[in-house]
Amino acid sequence: MGSSRFGRLTFLFIYLVDISVEQSSTQWNALNATVQGRLIRGVPFARPCFQLTNQTSGTFDADKCSIVIQDYLNESVRVDTFSAYMNTQWETCQTRMSQCLLDASIPSNPDAFDIPHVCSQGSIPEYGIDVRTAENVLAGYNFSKAHSMPLVIKNTGHDYKGRSSAPNSLALWVHNLQSISLNKSFVPNGCNSTEEAEAVTFGAGVLASTAVDFAEANNITIPTGADPTVGVAGGYLQGGGHSALSNTLGLAVDRVLQFEVVTPSGLHVLANKCQHADLFFALRGGGGGTFGTVLSVTTLALPQMHVNAVQVSFDPVRENQKRFVEFIVKHTVQFAQDGWGGYIAPITGSIILANSVLNSSEALDSIDSLRSFIVEKLNGNFTFVVEPSYKSFLDKFEPAQPVGTEFTLSSRLIPLTNFQSDASREELASVINGMLDTVPFMYLAATTPFLYGDNPGTSVTSAWRTSLWHFVIAAEWNFNSTVADVSATYKSLSDAVRPLREITVGSGAYPNEADLYEPDFQVSFWGSNYEELLAIKKKYDPDHLLDCWQCVGWAKASSPIFDCYLPL
Ligand SMILES: Cc1cc2nc3c(=O)[nH]c(=O)nc-3n(C[C@H](O)[C@H](O)[C@H](O)COP(=O)(O)OP(=O)(O)OC[C@H]3O[C@@H](n4cnc5c(N)ncnc54)[C@H](O)[C@@H]3O)c2cc1C
Structure with a gap:
């Protein structure tokens, strides 16, 4: 992490930029009347903690700040808050160093919000329409067109690529359509x-x-x-x-x-x-x-439907990680053909698998190679249970994922061909093992529709249908990272995934969880x-x-x- 991103020059610069695009309050009032008073102001989530502000609405309020601190990493609160996003760089303007963030590792850390830190609007939309009807949406379109106002659609704010926020924009917030x-x-x-x-x-x-x-x-x-x-x-x-x-x-x-x-x-x-x-x-x-x-x-x-669920953990020392990667690459085709899917995290030594097509004894037989490898070779833990429904499976086994931090991903769909010969398996395992030293987060999502097969009525890349893994790597940073730190983080993921792209030519990536700087994205995402x-x-x-x-x-x-x- 680097030094503070704030300073007086930044403050003055953003002030000028914001003024130049501010719509007049008359126009906003007119829009508010058109949408039956459902126009809401994009007040930065952490605004109550900051005494200094740059053109944001809201006020400093120590009591409300305590609540924000308490809820800072709470995804349910973030979802319910118009101006909050899960991956918080999308609340900031990364190029202008403009933000209103707390310290995600210790939200009460005053070094993030005390004077001289300034709360800025960043990429949080200026206003949002709390959409309830088609007419509300049309009003948003008309306003955007009439005033050349950038428009975004926001639902939960989970997007990894910042597609539900934008600086100086109007948002169509669909969160309250809950029928x-x-x-x-x-x-x-x-x-x-x-x-x-x-x-x-x-x-x-x-x-x-x-x-x-x-x-x-x-x-x-x-x-x-x-x-x-x-x-x-x-x-x-x-x-x-x-x-x-x-x-x-x-x-x-x-x-x-x-x-x-x-x-x-x-x-x-x-x-x-x-x-x-x-x-x-x-x-x-x-x-x-x-x-x-x-x-x-x-x-x-x-x-x-029932879900046969497997949970595995092992001591993630480097030697175990590497042996596990070799094992899982070797057995993935069989597991997929038997109907297994789930989340495999070699760096943390944790695996969650699910299967709804086999009965319990078939499932145990099918996964026995994993059990014996984990228990006998890695001294790890293997648990098998049959859950009566998808909900009970998720309640027990949902993988934890960070929210309320600045977090980014890169990924690749790994096709069947990479698992089909000894040479291709060795190559794949070697590329993955080579990443263990360079990426902080990695999961192999066995979540591709491999057995489900083709569906020409959909517009996703056909690479989904022939792949066995949606392979994801990730990294995070904090409120006080410099622009150089952040750029380096994005670049490190793009660099890390390159060897995988090189051995999966013609495959693609999942746009929702892709590299922010995906090369040839049109082909990669949609073929x-x-x-x-x-x-x-x-x-x-x-x-x-x-x-x-x-x-x-x-x-x-x-x-x-x-x-x-x-x-x-
Ligand atoms: C913690 C976490 C876990 C995740 N787990 C999974 C997973 O298991 N599987 C998976 O496939 N993905 C997963 N994702 C990725 C997820 O699919 C994307 O983040 C997705 O963009 C979220 O959509 P959203 O509508 O909830 O979020 P938002 O950020 O609100 O919106 C995302 C995009 O959809 C657009 N949009 C939203 N609502 C509408 C609408 N009503 N009409 C038109 N456009 C709209 C927005 O404009 C934006 O472009 C996860 C993401 C996170 C952060």
Whole structure:
């Protein structure tokens, strides 16, 4: 970590920048009236802790500061707070060193917020519309167009790539769209009854934990991501959406039946395979914040199912890590073919696997090589239990993930071919083992829809379907890191993943959890679907009201919306 990022020069510079783009209060008042008083100010989450401020609203308040300190790393509080984000660099303006952050390692540390530290707006939207209706969304589009105001869509603020915040912007905040309903005989609008299926319709703000609780109460299964507060209908779903059960049940985009969406071109439609099929295709993997604002999503309700769960831990000394990597590379194809999926973390020596297709004795047989390796060779622990549902599996085994910190990822989809011969396995294990010394976080997410197979109705890269791992590395930093530190962190991950790219030519990456500086991102994220997605983008967003980092139709650095991204 380096020295403080604050100083008087910074303060003056940001002051000028903010003034130049500030909309007049008359315009904001008019917008507020149009949206029935649902315009909210983007007050930085940690604002009450700072006595000095630069153009942010809110006030210093020691009592409220104590509450912020207490809740700083609490993801539920962050989700409920319009101006808070999970990966806090997206509350800051990284290029201008403008921020309003606490010390994520010790939130009560006054070195982050006492004088002379200044609370700045960073990338937190100036205002947000607390969206309840399609008309609210249209009002946001109209305002953005009339005043050239950058626009973002925000749901939970989990995005790793900053696509739900932007400096000097207006946000469409969909968090309060919390409806859920089960329909035992759902037919997508405009389709005939042969398409009937049991389905759940979620408002755009519904969280994974709410969906899983609802599924449990209704004796169905809705696979979700591994974090309780990721949204089910927003960026998670529209970018792909993997889970511990994706190997056999597919990605979230594989199970979606219909979107209710408001497009920047002014349409409020139900998109499904029978109507607005192009938009339906685009929303099934083309990415959030790009084609329109989704108000609700209808997705297949799967029957409730048991989950065979395996939890493993071993002493993560280097020798054990390396031996484990060699083992898991060798056995991954068999585990995938038997229906296993889950999260494998060689650096911490922890593994969580799930399987819903085998009975318990088949599952134990199938995974016995892992048990004996862990117990006999690494002296580790192996636990096997059968959970009655996906919810009970998640309640016990959900992997912990950091939130409230500045955190970034890089990743690669690792195809079957890398596991098929002794030589390719050796090469893969050697590349992974070479990373153990250089990356702080690593997990091999066995969450690809490998057994589920192809689905041409979706727009995710086909590399998902032929891969066995979504391989992720990550790093974090803190409030007092310098621009040079932060740049170096991004670069270190991009550099670390390069050898993996070199041995997986033609594969791709998951846009929601990709390198911020993914090379050739169009091909990497969408493969041969990109040109079609671009045409759909132009059709439904002809004025380019929606734009986000490395999204379909990205305007690149030419737009002020990206001013806060560091050049690499
Ligand atoms: C702790 C953690 C755990 C995660 N675990 C998983 C996992 O297990 N599996 C997985 O696949 N991913 C996982 N992710 C990644 C996740 O898929 C992305 O962060 C995703 O972008 C989150 O979507 P969101 O809508 O919840 O977040 P937001 O940050 O609010 O939005 C993300 C993007 O979607 C857009 N968007 C949001 N709502 C809408 C809407 N209604 N209409 C149109 N666009 C919208 C935003 O504009 C933005 O571009 C995880 C992320 C974190 C931080």
